[in-house]
Amino acid sequence: MTQPNKVLATFQVNGEPHEVAFLPHKTLLEVLREEMDLTGTKHGCELGECGTCTVQIDGTPVLSCLVLAVDAVGKDVQTVEGLAQGAELNPLQHCMADLGAAQCGYCTPGVLMAADALLRDNPKPTRDEIKEALAGNLCRCTGYIKIFEAVELAAARMRGEDAQPSKESIYGS
Amino acid sequence: MVLDDPKSAPATREDAPWQHDKKKEDLKHIGKPIRKVDARSKVAGLTRFADDLRLPRMLHMKLLRSTMAHAEIVSIDTSKAAALPGVKGILTGKDMPTPFGILPVSQDEHALCPDKVRFVGDPVVAIAATEEETAWDACRLVDVQYRELQTVGSVHEAAGTNDPRLHDYGVRGNIHRLENLEFGDLADGFNRAEHIREDTFWFEGNTHLPMEQHATLAHFDRDGKLTVWSSTQTPHYLHRALARVLAPLPAHKIRVIAVQNGGGFGGKSDPFNHEICAAKMSMLTGRPVKIALTREEVFWCHRGRHPVLMRSKIGVTKTGRITALDFHSFLDGGAYGSYGTASTFYTGALQTVTYAVENYHFRGARFFTNKAPCGPKRGHGTPQPRFALEVQLDKIACDLGLDPAQMRLDNLAPRDSLTANFLRIGSMGLGACIEKVVEGSGWKERRGKREVTKDGRIRGLGLACSSYLSGAGLPIYWNGLPHSGVQLQLDRSGLVTAFCGSTDIGQGSDSILGWIIGEVLGIDPLGIKVVTADTDLTPVDLGSYSSRVTVMTGNAAMQAAERARDLLAKGVAKKLEVPASRLVFADERVFDAEDPQKGMSFQDAVICTEAQFGTIGTVGSYTPPKSAAKFRGGGVGPSPSYSYSAAVVEVEVDPETGIYRVPKVWMAHDIGRALNAAVAMGQIEGSIYMGLGEAMMEEMAYRDRSHKGKRVFVHKIPSLLEYKSPSACEMPECVTYVIEDPDKNGPFGAKEVGQGPLLPMMPAVANAIFDAVGVRVDENPVSFEKVFAALQAQKAGKEARFGPANDDTGVPVVDFGEPLQIKTPWQGGDGTAHNDPHRTKKAAK
Structure with a gap:
């Protein structure tokens, strides 16, 4: 079983160039994790079923396990590692952390990348629009509710509103 | 209904040993929506799960699993796999002959099946190679010959199939366990009933489906110490299983670190084949070995809801x-x-x-x-x-x-x-x-x-x-030891570090240590460092199962924190010349309740106490009350x-x-x-x-x-x-x-x-x-x-x-035998069965 030759390419990830040699059948997920050590992007199935490996290519959320790395060359790839603005987390990350929207945290990077893309296109999404945008990201811990609430809270804050989580969402009814 | 007899109640230190009666308004941190200690790392993608770890010269391991539901292994030929360039190690059942299992009464698993497979997915061969794909390719080159046996697929079939048996232990045939317990007088109860119903229900099995597939990294170093990082909810039990199968390697040379679990729900509570194989493979090859299961393999690991x-x-x-x-x-x-x-x-x-x-x-x-x-x-x-x-x-x-x-x-x-x-x-x-x-x-x-x-x-x-x-x-294996232990280390910097074997599977158990210790010592919970789930560094906690951690780790943490508070109070009391009983721990300070200006920062309290008594550390532990x-x-x-x-x-x-x-x-x-x-x-x-x-x-x-x-x-x-x-x-x-x-x-x-x-x-x-x-x-x-x-x-x-x-x-026809008969508390029962030959014999001895 002879291995094919590796290809050498430069990826643009989180605004930085990464020159990597990789086997041409490798997925973007594999190259991000194994060649660039960007392990923030997770895998749950490697079949495009769970959304855990979601990254953004040119601003659109995609499943990195279904994208061949060679197809991402020359495009703008964003991963969870690129969300923070310098030393400061972005509002969506803050809200997810504060509300407990990350329990085990394994689906969290994928959820963040999908939600981040949503908020860029739609600064005031309804609950149904949030559900629709996150329908491809499975989470087994939270029941999604704290995630919905975090997205709504972050959206409000990103619109400049002085929003706080509702009392019911933290203490119950 | 019988109320608790105070004489038979477990001995408690006082009426409220764990401060259950504390008023809400008197609690500074408890009950508040403080973010979890690791929340920001998680949303930044910085939390490292087992498959995110790698070491230099690391090999990748794969398991060849049975394609038969029930069969005897006739032969295993690994010669072609061994010849594949890049293959560095091959294990089969004979390399790990000692059986294991989570419960002492059912040590019925092997790291690799030695002579028989019992379900499609039972692991037979482990292969490690320099590349992940090479390990897969090598698995395909292994030739396993099976002799198929009759299969058993349901409770009805199992009840009717005495031969072949899946295991040579258990009650009889394919019955693993039979329990029969009668409390009180059923006949009398039904006689007094004015309405009786009989119903039959079926509950199909289902599985945990954690988003993270199980993964393990093992490293047997040149000093003879084995370290195993694994997505496990029960590092202590895994530690014991490894020591059992890898003997004569002594337990104190094995270190298990439970990596942050990407969801558990019970599915990572057993010691698993792949964990033991990775450890053994590292010992065989002298190199770090990692295995990350595929989603399909997670379904084979299962351990989910029983049908x-x-x-x-x-x-x-x-x-x-x-x-x-x-x-x-x-x-x-x-x-x-x-x-x-x-x-x-x-x-x-x-x-x-x-x-x-x-x-x-x-x-x-x-x-x-x-x-x-x-x-x-x-x-x-x-x-x-x-x-x-x-x-x-x-x-x-x-x-x-x-x-x-x-x-x-x-x-x-x-x-x-x-x-x-x-x-x-x-x-x-x-x-x-x-x-x-x-x-x-x-x-x-x-x-x-x-x-x-x-x-x-x-x-x-x-x-x-x-x-x-x-x-x-009760713990999984019989012992009289605490179920949870916490050690606190108080540093001159004012840092409090909590060491505990508890395992955060996303439920927030690491944070619980911080909230409780912070409440008792009057310091910011997010400023407390928690070191957990490392069998070399942390005192034993039995693991994240049976919803035990908040209560058991929490009580152990409270005891350790109270002891630290008492020690600091002694040191500060001497320095300030006020009675220790008057000191309040709040807002990162220790001060006199009657004169709040008179006091010092928490850090100074640590320093002055260390000056008087030497290096400060305390411990706490918890054992549940004795069962009735x-x-x-x-x-x-x-x-x-x-x-x-x-x-x-x-x-x-x-x-x-x-x-x-x-x-x-x-x-x-x-x-x-x-x-x-x-x-x-x-x-x-x-x-x-x-x-x-x-x-x-x-x-x-x-x-x-x-x-x-x-x-x-x-x-x-x-x-x-x-x-x-x-x-x-x-x-x-x-x-x-x-x-x-x-x-x-x-x-x-x-x-x-x-x-x-x-x-x-x-x-x-x-x-x-x-x-x-x-x-x-x-x-x-x-x-x-x-x-x-x-x-x-x-x-x-x-x-x-x-x-x-x-x-x-x-339902299947099963002879359950005679029930153990236990009088209810209101019949004057003392919690024993009056017709148990086993217990009577033991008592007579």
């Missing part, structure tokens, strides 16, 4: 008071023991904790079948009987024309009491839970109204309740406290197709005290979600096909797409009520929250379907096609029900 067939006979008075309950459960255990012995007892243990059952007879049987082994999933062994009991009570209320909510309120087990099976109830907030969901949902006005939605669906409301343990009262149950089998069920939940579920059912949706859920949970409001809410909402998945769609269902004359059992499609689980779109609106009825055995009164609220979901959905369209689905999942089948039966004028045959043919 259980149940027959329940219940006797009640006209007002619905339970006079007798006769409960049979038949568990399809899969191929190995796992936690199955405990699971079997759990199908009979907690029925008595919610409602007062005067007389109770439990018979449970667990069978071996040629399928992936079952074990503990969130709720461990109790959701199945809870489904049966709560649906049956709904039927009783219907039979008697009673309100199901009121009937439950009339039957509540009293607080501070012993149950028929000698479980000690402390705080008991189920009544408050029921009242909350009844009020919130408009139960009294809306139930039975069969409102029609705009799209022609019929609305229904269903109610169900549950209870769960706050930790198992002394009969054989009484070790499963006791707990320091019990949580309670009640749910009302609303459904909208299409009467033509049986397709339904769940728009809204009202859930109330008695948590004792919420140590952190937001995190507790997350646990309740997560339980609602997982319960809803179990109720509507999740099933670990197998293809039952003939292959060369032998039937094989292969999971239908072991993938995240085909194993249906609820997405964001299916999640209903939830109204959650946190009921706080503090329990004296928990830290600040806390009880469990991670598992209990899952349990009422499945029966509440089934009951709501009945309320909407008048059909009973006595099976879980309550899937659309079952509702449809029951509707068809209803239309045809047959019994409007879908479920297993509701007579003696519905």
